[in-house]
Amino acid sequence: MELDARKRKVLEAIVIDYIATAEPVGSRTIARKYNLGVSSATIRNEMADLEEMGLIEQPHTSAGRVPSDTGYRYYVDCIMEKKDLAYEAKKLIRDSFQIKIKQLEDLIQLSLKILSSMTSYTSLVLAPQPDKSTLQLIQLMLVEPGKALIVIITEGGRIENRIVDIPESITKADLDIVSQILNLNFKGLPIKDWDKTLLSSVRSQLIKQHKVVSLALEFLDMLLREEKDDKVYLAGALNIFNQPEFRDVSKVRSILELLEDEDALSNILKEEMEDGIQVRIGGENKYEGIKNCSLITATYKLNGKTLGTIGLLGPTRMHYAHAISILEFITDTLSITLKRL
Amino acid sequence: MELDARKRKVLEAIVIDYIATAEPVGSRTIARKYNLGVSSATIRNEMADLEEMGLIEQPHTSAGRVPSDTGYRYYVDCIMEKKDLAYEAKKLIRDSFQIKIKQLEDLIQLSLKILSSMTSYTSLVLAPQPDKSTLQLIQLMLVEPGKALIVIITEGGRIENRIVDIPESITKADLDIVSQILNLNFKGLPIKDWDKTLLSSVRSQLIKQHKVVSLALEFLDMLLREEKDDKVYLAGALNIFNQPEFRDVSKVRSILELLEDEDALSNILKEEMEDGIQVRIGGENKYEGIKNCSLITATYKLNGKTLGTIGLLGPTRMHYAHAISILEFITDTLSITLKRL
């Protein structure tokens, strides 16, 4: 779709004004506030054209115009200038990440909080799936006779643990041996690469601790089974209510329902695992409940490997340029910080 | 405050009807639906009396009556009959707890989900504070040269872990020694009982691993410092919107703000640490934002020791009898299940 310079200016004015005010934009407003050097009548003509192209629409006859999903799309793709984040904002983010954090989870929570407070939208993270991670350490320890703790650390810094019942005859030394052998065999291997030959060879090496090995493997198995429900974090869900278009409970309901449904969120975010910034505007979203929302997503990485998705959910009337630059900077900072973990 | 039998009946009718319908209750309604054997005029007189006593109020002149906070209080204390939970409900709860769960956190989440879905109110838990717990195991392990994982298990089944940087010279054997000695000295002791003499004696035993010990102690120190911000879990926050009195966003806002503020929630729940069921009705709540809500709380225990608080937050127009019996049964079941952990 090709637009001449003036039509672009008009569309831009409508998008910008509507994003700022949440009110349909009239031709007079544009003529007054955005000096395009033409009268409101001319703008009216342009607007009629833009409407015919489906880029803007009228809520009702005597109202101003509002960008349509396609209008926003055109704005995001062809008009909007990606502006670099202000220095102070960058500094604020960088400083926040300076705190000594050693836990992946805390880092994610931090990112979310910053993201939400700086954009006043809802922010979400789909956290690394264990099966995409690589085992860094597995350790079994005796809690008390008959009980052992299994701890697993994956490369992404994710720590999983579980207490299991074991035979009372198993000693601390036994567990150390098991830990040692499991580490020897599985360290550095992505969990999904473990195969049966390897498993049975390990099992045969540890006949005495057979029961313990089984339990440990059972736990790992469970982690694999859990693969589908990755953790989803979110922050700033309340921010939705700051948007005038969502002042009515009935309109937020479907969104809130989504936000309480981890599985649905996880599925939505999982589709956005592609690298780089993704923008889903209004009806472009597959999930019914957020057809009047926009979702901007990005991925964060460790050593070039994509670990998870981080997203911003707001109204279609979203401040795209701003949101994108913040999201981009935060995922970058997060990725860098992860490397230091 | 003493009420004659008929006044009690009238108050009861008003409370029950208002809880069910959320509409102010008129004298005619009571005469029709709750056969007290007297005419609406008589009930009108009784209502005038009840209003003078401050037990009920009129939203406006020509409306019916609504229970006041004191009215609800009287109802809860003196009129309401504590009914036992239906067998099916009990079975449902017991069955849900049958799932093999080994993690305290999952158990809490489960309780919350059941609670919310059975009451359609918002449920909260203030989880055990580490300083009230007793150390069951501390273990340090080598993740890779220069990095160690510290794991701490407390008696309540709470697991805390942290990765720390250590000197590269420290070996796995060193860490094992440190773990062993720390366990020897601190196992079974409530964290808050550790004193300086003990600490320095441990330190002098482990001169070579001095740096590691320091880090471990630093971590423990941090846990102590963290004492104030205990974990708060919640579920069913969305349920608020099912209440007709909260269909307006502006009225839910303050509640939602509270629900997003872990510290505030924690403080509120911390005040309800007394044993047994506590009911805070409307204005009895100290936090401004929930002055038109009621909060029912109970504590869950392990071996007679109170571990945490579990609460139900709903409108003052809450189905008290039902809510209380469910909450009571769930905390009991939770406490029993904890013992099996």
Add this chain to the structure above:
DNA sequence: TGTTAGCACTCTCCTTCGTTGAGTGCTAAT
């Protein structure tokens, strides 16, 4: 041919005003 002023028209929003209905308080009769 593109731009603009002018004007009639449309539609929402707000206010006003009367009507309805639920519910009350009081009074007088039982």
Add this chain to the structure above:
DNA sequence: ATTAGCACTCAACGAAGGAGAGTGCTAACA
């Protein structure tokens, strides 16, 4: 002490009417 009856009050609802914002169209203009 209870109750029937009645006048009164007030929120809720809807109709009516203006105000205001914005449009589309037409005709004049550069």
